[in-house]
Amino acid sequence: MKITRREFEELVRQALNEVPEEFLPYLENLAVEIEDMPSARDCREAEIDDPHWLLGLYHGTPLTEQSVEHPYQWPERISIYQRNIQRVCRTREEIIDQVRTTVLHEIGHHFGLDEDDLEELGYD
DSSP: OOOOHHHHHHHHHHHHHTSOGGGGGGGTTEEEEEESSOOHHHHHHHTOSOGGGOOEEEESOOGGGOSSSSOOOSSEEEEEEHHHHHHHOSSHHHHHHHHHHHHHHHHHHHTTOOHHHHHHTTOO
């Protein structure tokens, strides 16, 4: 299933709009980028051998680890990989759900949640 970049961007915006207002100040310096596919560097960073399985990636230092010794990387950012999400989805509804899950999953990493925490919350 494929959709246009504009439609995909709108789905990412909708997912971001679901973040509760009290968390928004912590997202001010977080950029969300849409890319077609992850780079080789992104795959190494995520410790993924097959680039087709990476749907999103948080690039930065989680808020729970930021300090004077470990400041955030500028800019903190999230990459969402459109072609990979489209590849694993068969319907528009699945794309909508997967974009939402992926965006919120990567935001969870920004807040210091690990894979187990995110799975417990249903963002796996």
